[in-house]
Amino acid sequence: MSEYILETKNLVKEFRGFIAVKDVNLQVKRGTIHALIGPNGAGKTTCFNLLTKFLTPTSGKIFLNDHEITHEKPTQIARRGVIRSFQISAVFPQLTVLENVRIGLQRATGLSYHFWRSDKILRNLNGKALDLLKQVDLGEYANELTVNLPYGRKRALEIATTLAMEPELMLLDEPTQGMGHEDVSRVTDLIKKVSVGRTILMVEHNMKVVSQIADKITVLARGAVLAEGTYQEVSSNAGVMEAYMGTTTGELEGAHG
Template sequence: MASGEFVLETEGLSKEFKGFFAVRDVSLRVRKGDIHALIGPNGAGKTTVFNLLTKFLTPTAGRILYKGEEITKTGPADIARKGMVRSFQISAVFPHLSLLENVRIALQRELGTSFHFWKSDDSLSALNDRAMALLEAVGLTEFRNHTAGDLPYGRKRALEIAMALACEPRLLLLDEPTAGMTHEDIVRITDLIGRVSENRTVLMVEHNLSVVSNLSNVITVLQRGEILAEGPYEEVSKMPEVISAYLGTGHG
């Protein structure tokens, strides 16, 4: 299969902490246009892999390639500019600002004035249409003037996704997007992820297997920092070693 089909690839990715390998020899390939889920029991190394991909951690060994370009030593901000965006990377919600103001701040990068809080309100009003379109995309139009800090948890995560989308990601990384949510919020966010995945690639860490089965084209199962299995959910979920890994340690 041609490497151009893959937006993100890792080769032998490893992370060692004082003799303990949190991630060992992970070779991952995320195909363009897929929703690819990274799953596994507690302590499997999922979040460590995400932190390595987005440069919050430095690999002990291995390489990371984005659209065929090696980014192993590229900084987090440069990776975001290339179109690889992790939801909370840009979207630390500003709790005392309105939803509209939060999304406008995320859009400022296009003006070359990123995070210049002293810009006049008039100069930022040009971004209102784009900001409103993003709020509409995540189902938050009616809350546009609400203070972000007052949002229920599920809608706050939707705002984070809107802010990440403001960066026009080609690869959107979502770290446990439905964690801590009510059933109603899970349904809403699952639907949202399905909609925003059009024309972009999504890599997500997710504990909720019903969300994974509904959304994912491909899943990679980690156990003790290594890849245990990979493929379509329907196939992988029936593998005895995968069932054993989950039943042995729980889904946490």
């Protein structure tokens, strides 16, 4: 098996003559945190939607564990262990924190549509759900209605529900979007913590977060790969500086994409 869990070859997405993603060759090494960054309009979200099969490529190929998934549906790649966490917090606000994670566990165990199951059977999942909540520092909130959680805690809950699906590859879409400094630090630490034994591909605008946890960074600009490497390598790249800030000198850290 290849050292790369996910690969794309000459990936292209065109919308009525506009090329949003242009010949992107991406290699995500298993067991790493790989960040996809770029200024506004760089094609990050389109690329993410192609990888999670919410969009179909115009041309090119996508491989997961050496198996081509270019034409598979989102449900098919989810069964292969690719789970996406959305930019807008995807939780059920009127359920408790524990119940939200339990829904993820139900899906993973094939009980997702069996809502007629007895409470006793569902309660059997509570222990594992609580373990997952403890992993993301939400154990004390287990019985709290999700609607009452602060925004940063809701994002932590979303990561817990993603973990409940037992992902081999987690795709995180702007995990710190809209957060204050304290929540950003908490979620950054959380991502690093849950990355052990897993692979994470993340779209992220906060360069401080990227610099702290990403093993490898791919920079997109105008739909194409502009640079790739460690944070130190891409942050000193003149092309990256110009794409972000309109200058070939300065500090990339703190720039938003």
